[in-house]
Amino acid sequence: MKKSILYLLCILPGALLAQIKVVKDTIAMDGDSVVVTATRSERKLSNVTVPVTIVNAKQIQQTGSLRLTDILKEQPGLTMTSGFGAGVQLQGLNPDYTIILINGEPLVGRTAGVLDLNRIALGNVKKIEIVKGPSSSLYGSEAMAGVINIITDASSKIPLQASLRYGTYDTKDASVNTALTSKQFFYQGYYNYYATDGYSIRPNSASRVTTPIERFNINQQFKYNISNTTNLVVGGRYTDEQIKSDISVTNGGTTIHSNGKEHNTDYNLSASLNHRFSNTVKTSFRSYLTEYNSIQNLLTLSGAPYTDVLNHLFKRIENQTDWVVGKSLTAIIGGGAVWEGVKSSRYDSEKVRKSNSIQYGFTQLEWTPNAKFIIIGGIRFDQNAAFASAWSPKGSLLYKINKANKLKLSVGQGFKAPDFRQLYLDFTNAAAGGYSVFGTAQAQKVIGTLNDLGQIGVLYDNFYQLKVLQPEYSTGIHLSWDYEPTNKTFISIQAFRNDIRNLIQVQQVGAYVTGAQIYSYLNIGRAFTTGIEIEAKQQLADGLFVSGGYQYVKTGDKDQIAQIKAGTVYTRDANGLSKRLSLSEYVGLPNNSKHKFQLKLNYYHANGFFVNIRALYRSKWAVNNTNGNEVYDNGDSFASGYISLHTSIGKDFKNGFSVQGGCDNISNYIDALNLPNLPGRTFFGTIKYQILNKK
C-alpha cells in the first residue's frame, strides 16, 4: 500500500515534465451533446434514434464519484445489484443483459454473469453513455437491456491533473491524469490508486461486509494522426486489485469461517487503424485483447486451504466500414471474429482452457427520408462454434414531430449464449458446506460417476432432463417520447417490454449422501419485464437545476404465472392455514424493485462554486423465497425500500486548484444483509490541481 503511494509520488515529477506542449482551449467539456454508442461514430444527440442518457465528466466530478458504481446508481432506471461484485440491472433484466464497454470495447471477467463495476475508476472518463433498450447490432447479440459505454478521451486538453481524496473507513484515492497533444499526436495517461479499510456494519461481527481493498488502475491511450485521412489509436488499461477476505458462509445450519486474499488483475489492449477513403467511405480495423485473472486463496478455520483461480482471455478482430450511399442513406457493414477462453479451478481442470469462437457479421442501414424521420435497421449474424448460429435483427426510428417533441421507437431480437460456467463448472464449495455446481456439458457424466461411487443420496427428476444448454432468446421493444419545450425544460417518458424464453436457471438436481446440494443449469424459464420510465430536468434559475427520474417495473416468470392461474401454488393466510396464491400476491422476479426515483438539485456559480444534494429511492424487493412455494410472493422475505441522501460541495479556483467535500448516505441507512455495498454515513474531502492552459 505504502509502496504504491511512493510509486505515485515518483511518477509525479516525470508527469510534470512531460507536459511540454500547451493546448489551446480552456476546459470546455461541452462536446457532450455528441453520442458515439448508437452508431459507433459521432452523432448529435438530437439525431440519435435510440434513448441515450449522457453522464458527463462534470457530473461525475461534482457528485464525488470514484468508481463506476457510484455514478451509475444515481441514474434513472439503473439499479446496482450486490453478490459477485456490483453489477447493474437495467429494465429489470439481470446484469448479463447489459454490455459494459470502455471506448467501445467490451470488458470481460464476469463472476456468475456479473461484472464488478467497482473495477472501473472514473478519474479520466470524459463521459458515460447509457443506451437503453435493444438498440444496436454493433456490439453483440446479448445487449438486450442496454449498452453502457465509458468514454475516455485521448484528446484531453488538460495537460496535468492530480487529485487526492480521503474519506471515512480510511478510504484513500489518489490519481494523476496527464495529457500531451500536438497536431498529430495525442496521449492520455491515467494512474489511480484506491484503498479502503472496508467496513463492518453488522453489530458484534468481526467480519467486514466490504473487506479491505487496494486497487491500482493504469490507463494509457495514444492517438496518432498519420495523415489527414488516416489515424492510429492505441490504448491500454490495467487494473490490479487486492482484497483481504474474511468470509462466513452458512449452509445446512453449519457456519464455516475462512479468511484469505483475493488478487484480481485485468488488462486490455486495443488498437484501431482508421482510414477515410473519401468523404463518403471510411473504414476501421480494430483489434482487441483483454484478460482477466483472479486468484483467491482462502484458509478455512479448520485449516483446509481453498484456492479459486479464474482466467478469462478474450481476443477480437473486427472491421467496420461506413459508407454514405447518398444524401439520405448511410450503410455500415462489418464483421469480425472472437476467440474466447476460460481456465478455472472451478472447472474439471484449471490447466485446460475451455474455449469458444464466434464469427460474426453485421450491417446497419440508416435512412433519413426527410427532415422529420431517421430510420435505422440492422441485423447481426453470429456463428457460435459451441451453439447454433443465430440472427439478431434490430430496428429503431426517430420521429421529430416538431421542435419540442420527439418520438423514438426501438425493437429488437437477441440471444445470449450460455457462458462458460454454465457449461463447464465443476465446483464444490468446501468453504460453504460442500455443495456442488456442475455445468451441463458434463453434469450427467460427473454426477453419474459420483453415483457409481455411492456418494449420491438422491437425484431429482430434473437431473434426467439435463442436456447441453440452449441460448436464451429475447425480444424487446422500447418507446420514448421526449419533450423539450424550451432550453430550460426536458421531459422524457419511456415504456418498455422485454420477453425472454429459454431462461437459464440454476436448479438443484440432487443431493449427496451428506445432504449437501447438487446444482446444475436448465433452460426452463420464460420471463418478461415491462415498465415505464420518466426523466425530467428543469433549470430553475441561473446555475440552478433540478432533475428527477421515476421508474416502474413489473416482472414475472410466465410459467409461474401459469401455475398460479392453474391454482397449484400455495401460500398461507393470516391464520396460518394454506390457501391458493392469487396473482395479486405474486411479486415477479427477485431483486426487482417496482418503484424507483431519483431527485437531484444542483447549483453551480460562474465563480466555480458548486453544491448538490441527491435523493435516491428504491422500493422493497424480494430477496428470498422463504415460504418454499418456489415463486416470489407477499409471503417471502423482502428487503425494505429505502431512501439514501447524498451531498457534495466544492469550488474550482481560477488558478487550477479545486476543493471538494461531501457526505454520502446522510441519513445513515444500513441493511447489512441486503445492501452490503451501502456503508453507513461516510464523508470525504478532495483536493485537486490541474495545470490550465494559459494561452
Add this chain to the structure above:
Amino acid sequence: MRNFFNQIVLVVVLSVGLFACSKSDTTTVVPVTAITVRNLSADTVLGINSTTGMPYSAGKYTFYSLEKNGIVPNTDSASTKWDIAFAATKILTNGGTSGVGLGGAFVFTGLFDDLKTISTDSVFKTDNSATATYAITTGSGKGWYVYDQLTSLITPLAGRILVIRTASGKYAKLEVMNYYKGGVTLLTSASDADKLSKQRYYTFHFSYQPNGTKTF
C-alpha cells in the same frame, strides 16, 4: 322491481337448500371436525455443544395419538397407542421400522379442505430407518417444510397435507402450520439464540376419521 327479483332469488336458493338437505339425510356421514394442536414441543434445543458448536437436545420423540388427540408417554413407544411422533423436523408414523402399528403416510399437495376423499390409487409409504426413507420425506423442500439457509428459519410448506394411516389402520389428514413457539415464525432479524430455543414447537391441525373410511 329489484326487490321482487331478490325475492325470487331467495326462493330459488331456499328450495335448492331444502332439496340438498333432504338428499343428504339418506346417508349417515358423521362430519369430521378439524382440531388444532398448538405448541407441541418436539425435542427442543437444550443448548449448544461448546466443542462442536452444534445445538443439542435430549434426542427424544414426542408421541401423539390422533385418535385420542393427546400426547402418549414415551414408555408406550412400542405400542399402537400413538399415531405419529415428532422430533425436530422429523415426523414418524407408527409402522415400518418406526412402530408396531399399521401406520403409514404420504404427502398430498393441495388444500386441507380440498382433500375430501383419499383416492384409491394413493400409495401409503412406511418408515424405513435402514435406508433413511420415511413416509413423510425428510429434508428441506422435500416433505412438509423448507429451511432457509440465509435466515436459518424453518417454514412449513403451504399446500402440503400429510395423509396419515394411524396405528390402528384408520385415516387422518394433517397440516403443519408453524414450527415456532406460540405459532409465530420468528422475524428474520431475530437473534440466533431465539432461533434455536423457540423452534421445534409444532402447531398443526388435523381431521381424524374414526369410521375407517377414506372420506373426511
